[in-house]
Amino acid sequence: MIQIHPLPSIGEVRPGDDLARALANAVHAAGIIPLASDVLAVTQKIVSKAEGRFVDLDTVTPGPKALELAEITRKDPRIVELVLAESQNIVRAMPNVLIARHRSGHVMANAGIDRSNLGPGDGDRALLLPVDADASAARLRNALAAIWPEAPAVLITDSFGRPWRYGVTCVAIGASGIPSLVDRRGDVDRDGRTLEVTQIALGDMIATAAGLATGEGAEGIPAALVRGLxxxxxxxxxxxxxxxIEEDLFR
Incomplete structure (x- = not known):
C-alpha cells in the first residue's frame, strides 16, 4: 500500500539553514522511522531558500530585451530580466504569459522564478531555482545518510503547467536514489506484445502524489514522505x- 505522510513541522527556512536536519526533525515529529525504500519529496522552494537563491529586485536593471518582453507580457521588467538570465531561450511571450526553457532544460513559466510564500525579509525579492537540483538532491540524501541508518531517496519537486491542459501538477526537477525515468521498451504486455515507446516518468508520478499532501497555496507543508514503492x-x-531539444516536436 502506498502511503503519503505530510511533514508540516519544518517551519520557515532561511538561507544557510541545515535543511537535512530540519527534514529529519520533521520526519521524527511525524513518528516515522525512515526506510531506504521511502521517498522524501521536498518542494523546490525550501531547497532554494536554504541555498540562498533570493534576488533583491532593487538590484536588477532590465536590459532592452527585458523591457521589450515586459511590454508584451505586462510583467515586471526586473523579473523578465531574471528570466532571461536563467534561461536558454524564450519559448512563448504573450500578455500575462512568459514560457522559458530554463538552463536546466525544463520548460516552465517564468523560468521557475517565484515571489509567493517567500517568508519574512527586507525589500522586494524573488526566488530562483537551485543551480543544479539533481546535485541539491544528492547533497540532501548524503546528509540524511549521516543522520539515519537508511537514507530514503530524495526528490525535489516543483509545480508546472502543462500544454493543452488547465492547472498545475508537481514534477521532479531533482532526484537522488531513485530512477526518475523507467524505460519499459522491450518489455512485453499481458498479450505478449513488445512495448515500443513506454517510458514511465516515475519521478513525476511520485512528485504529483506528494503534492496532494504538500498543496500549492498557504498550507505550509513543504515536504512529504512517500512509502510503499x-x-x-x-x-x-x-x-x-x-x-x-532536438526531439522537441513543437518548436
Whole structure:
C-alpha cells in the first residue's frame, strides 16, 4: 500500500539553514522511522531558500530585451530580466504569459522564478531555482545518510503547467536514489506484445502524489514522505526526464 505522510513541522527556512536536519526533525515529529525504500519529496522552494537563491529586485536593471518582453507580457521588467538570465531561450511571450526553457532544460513559466510564500525579509525579492537540483538532491540524501541508518531517496519537486491542459501538477526537477525515468521498451504486455515507446516518468508520478499532501497555496507543508514503492532498475537523475531539444516536436 502506498502511503503519503505530510511533514508540516519544518517551519520557515532561511538561507544557510541545515535543511537535512530540519527534514529529519520533521520526519521524527511525524513518528516515522525512515526506510531506504521511502521517498522524501521536498518542494523546490525550501531547497532554494536554504541555498540562498533570493534576488533583491532593487538590484536588477532590465536590459532592452527585458523591457521589450515586459511590454508584451505586462510583467515586471526586473523579473523578465531574471528570466532571461536563467534561461536558454524564450519559448512563448504573450500578455500575462512568459514560457522559458530554463538552463536546466525544463520548460516552465517564468523560468521557475517565484515571489509567493517567500517568508519574512527586507525589500522586494524573488526566488530562483537551485543551480543544479539533481546535485541539491544528492547533497540532501548524503546528509540524511549521516543522520539515519537508511537514507530514503530524495526528490525535489516543483509545480508546472502543462500544454493543452488547465492547472498545475508537481514534477521532479531533482532526484537522488531513485530512477526518475523507467524505460519499459522491450518489455512485453499481458498479450505478449513488445512495448515500443513506454517510458514511465516515475519521478513525476511520485512528485504529483506528494503534492496532494504538500498543496500549492498557504498550507505550509513543504515536504512529504512517500512509502510503499519499490523499484528494481538503476537510479536516474531528474535530468533524464527532460526531452532533448532536438526531439522537441513543437518548436
Amino acid at each position: 519499490s523499484w528494481t532498475v538503476a537510479d536516474t537523475p531528474a535530468a533524464a526526464l527532460v526531452r532533448p
